[in-house]
Amino acid sequence: MSSDHHGLEALRHSASHILAQAVKRLYPEVKLGIGPSTDTGFYYDFDREISFVPEDLEKIQEEMKNIVKENLPIEKKEVFRDELRKLLEEQGETYKLELLKEIPEGETISLYTQGDFSDMCKGPHVASTGEVRFFQLLSLAGAYWRGKETNPMLQRIYGTAFFDKKELKQYLLMLEEAKKRDHRKVGKELKIFTFEEQVGAGFPIWLPKGATLLGMIEDYDKKKHIEAGYQEIRTPHLGLVDLWKTSGHYYHYLDTMFPPMERDNQVFMVKPMNCPFHLTVYKNELRSYRELPIRYFELANVYRYEKSGVLHGLLRVRSFEQDDAHVFCTPDQLESELNNIREFSIQLFKDFGFTDLHIFVSIRDQEHIDAGKYAGDPQQWDHIEKEFISIVERMGIPYQIDPGEAKFYGPAIDIKVKDALGRLWQCTTIQVDFNLPKKFGLTYIGEDGAEHTPYMLHTATLGSMERFIAILLEQYAGNFPLWISPLQVRIIPISDDVLPYAREICTVLRKQNLRAEVDENNERMNAKIRKGEIEKIPYLLVVGKNEAESQTVSVRKRHRENLGSMSLEEIMNRMHQEIDEKTIF
């Protein structure tokens, strides 16, 4: 038994066949879709009049266990097309027949059989059902047949399987842990953000704690951009519709833009992105090659009409803030600018505690070319893509190609960060654009005295603030590093007589730019400490008569760490150091 990736794939693929077999045994009327393995497990799609319910999943899982116990050999057989067609017709497997039709003539067709069940399949599989010992069905969902919106909706059953019990258990534990630190849950508990039905789906509201957190991130992000040579600009939330027609967004993304507004014969739209505005800023003056690269930066709210079904906490919203930047440069500067941005991103994420970054290069693919997704001259595309990839090659870092993921105006580098649970989140995007500058008539005067069109780079480093905060919440489960904690320290007076002392300390801390407050509730100290821990406040300063007399504080660090008593100055120094060093704890 091998536990390499390929082996795991076969194991999971076999698990999906066992799932289908179990479903067929229990519900013979069900028609089969497809059932592949995935990165994290497997699924199988079924067509059945009645919807599966969670209790069905238990029954199916039990039947799967039986099939495993029966230890049926999984046998591969090459079959003739006509023979298989006849069989599938008899069984009424219309979806399988559709697949069969698409297999080119002359290609061998294989059938995998295990006991009373056969499935047309390329494989590979494990040798017998008995090998699939550690599996778990996980969830039920709808899925379009062959992933096409216009096709019927099938019922998908998800599961996972591993070679060893420990790995399965670990995976299930990870899922549980992910649920526990779900940003929607933690964000509510810590009063970071909320959504209100009255306001509308997909419009996040930052509560005071969240606004503080957001503010810290914004300030830092802005400071770093300015250090890196960006100039901050500010642009309106609305613009004339022609702006979007010129950019082409109107034609590519009308469905995801909020509808136009008309007044006095003029049509306005709410911005779904900032690029056109930044292009106009560039155009505001005549540019020389000596000025380039020009780097504009804006913390800007944008609005996109995302379909109702895709909204998901802070990860997918209809109103969000981007740390959006655009770099205008000469073709010669492309490589160094790409490198700058990449390094900038790595640095910024490191400060927030993310060190494992993965690079993805998005280029065109035939399917999307045929669908007319990409704007501009195909030859220029070929040229840019080639250059783009060679630049990434020269960066000397591992990367993956994402075919079909290029933007309509050019190829892109996307940087994904890996979080504490090993999950990848897309954050930074760097997009090369050789289309919009032309469309907007951007030029610079070159060394030769002639007009040239600059390249444009679109980049968002943290991406969307909403999304980034969601990722931070999940990464730290709300236990933020001190420097971004909305509330950094709470003072806990033991009795009312020390309230004046507690307030005095609070004033000092606040004057030192520390986010502090006093818990003045009529509660026992124990209850206040419990509350402070639940709220995940980094530092609790307990003060009673002893502290008031000796002008000290008793310091308790988040997670039960009693650091004993120290002077106010001592704890402030300690906190300032942690803030400066962005310590993670």
Next chain:
RNA sequence: GCCCAUGUAGCUCAGUAGGUAGAGCGCAUCCUUGGUAAGGAUGAGGUCGACAGUUCAAAUCUGUCCGUGGGCUCCA
């Protein structure tokens, strides 16, 4: 947008043979002034997501819409 599930006090949730609602936390008031994860008592909060329909009677049944969740499709 599509399939399925779901929506009861600020929060987490009970409440099935339809008969106008409960708990814990939180909140308020009072008592208590306490050394590192919950001191006690009393009390105020809900037209049971919205709107229609069935019924003598709807939180409970039906429909539509809205929100939320798991996915699919999508993500400039």
